[in-house]
Amino acid sequence: MDQVAVDTRWDGVAGIQRYSREVLPRLRTPWTSLGLDGDHLAPLDALRALPTRGLVYSPGYNAFVRARRQLLTLHDLIQLQAPWPGRAKYLAYYALAVRPVVRRTGVVLTVSQTSKAIVEEWLGDDAVRVVNAGIGCSDAFRADAEPASSADPYLLYVGNLRAHKNVPVVLDALALVPDARLRMLLPARERDEARGMAAARGLGDRVELLAGLDDDALARQYRGASATLMPSMLEGFGLPALESIMTGTPVLYWRGCAAVAETADGRGTAVADARDADAWAEAIRSALSRPRRVEPPAAGYDWDATARSIDETIASLA
Incomplete structure (x- = not known):
């Protein structure tokens, strides 16, 4: 298998940052950090030279046009529906960086069936495999959690x-x-x-x-x-x-x-x-x-399962 290098700059408590924080420690695929600094969403970041010729994996959508192969995660395509004139920069970025990287690699990850359908339509390329790796939920979020105190409903x-x-x-x-x-x-x-x-x-x-x-x-x-x-x-x-x-x-x-x-x-x-x-x-x-409780889903949201799907996708690129 190619050496796998990960862009570890997605780190935080919400959104893609949360996804990265949960997924990376669970991967069984041996990997090293790209070791990059700077803003991973800066306009010129896509053009930077990389310290590896192996496979690059990103938990997010930041593409490197110089990567030989990069496995991206397109959580959604919301930016392509941003208001004008801001949308113009996203259209250019996705057309000139993201789409070529995805097509060159031949596979891209996403997180839901809804997003899978959207990404497939946007790509318009049957040669690219779109993998719904799903998403997980922390064990802290459970029906028997102690409710926060409040004098009034909120x-x-x-x-x-x-x-x-x-x-x-x-x-x-x-x-x-x-x-x-x-x-x-x-x-x-x-x-x-x-x-x-x-x-x-x-x-x-x-x-x-x-x-x-x-x-x-x-x-x-x-x-x-x-x-x-x-x-x-x-x-x-x-x-x-x-x-x-x-x-x-x-x-x-x-x-x-x-x-x-x-x-x-x-x-x-x-x-x-x-x-x-x-x-x-x-x-x-x-x-x-009329307050009510709802029944949580029985299964289907497991960070370990998401990491396994990513491992399998990386292995398929070996």
Whole structure:
């Protein structure tokens, strides 16, 4: 087998960073770090020289045009639907870097059946194998987790404020439901923006920003919530939806977001119109007035199984 080198710069607590943190220690394939520094999402990073001629594996979508073969992970193609003019840079990057690397390697990884179908359509190349390696869920997210304490019922949002997350609509809905309370776990850089958004709607005393939560503490927040809000219009998977239902807490989501609908699989309320604050308000009222528990999925979300699928895909490239 070729020497396998991994871009280890995807490291953190959410999204692709979380995926990388969970997957890399579980791989059985012997690998070494590429040892690169700098921002892996910088425009010129794709052009840099690499210290190896062997197979490069990335837990994310950052492509190296000089790599002989690189196994990428396309969690989604949300960037290709970004608003103009920002979309232009992503269209260029995916056309000039990502697609050629994927076609040269002949295989690419993704994380859900929804994303698999999207990636296959985008590639338009039957010679490329798109592998749904799936995704896992920490053992901390379970139905018997101790619920977080709260004097009043609350809703939970875990994510960020990027446009496709559609957060303004649920804040508008919250303003229509007196006394409804929301806890939000956001990146530190977005906390001030969230405070401003809440204050502009008169919600300053009803929105609480969370920080510094490990998996156990986050599981308690999910378990104590009446529902988790997932208003996204686009997702590759929707890990907060999975974490929520694993604790038995239902999800309020837009029915048109295929990846979240796939994950939630009816365990919550599907809102018909993504941008209708009144419809979201009605779903919130129902969740608060008629709280319920949902049955977690019996199986199918296992980080060990995801790592095995990646190992098998790497082996197929030997």
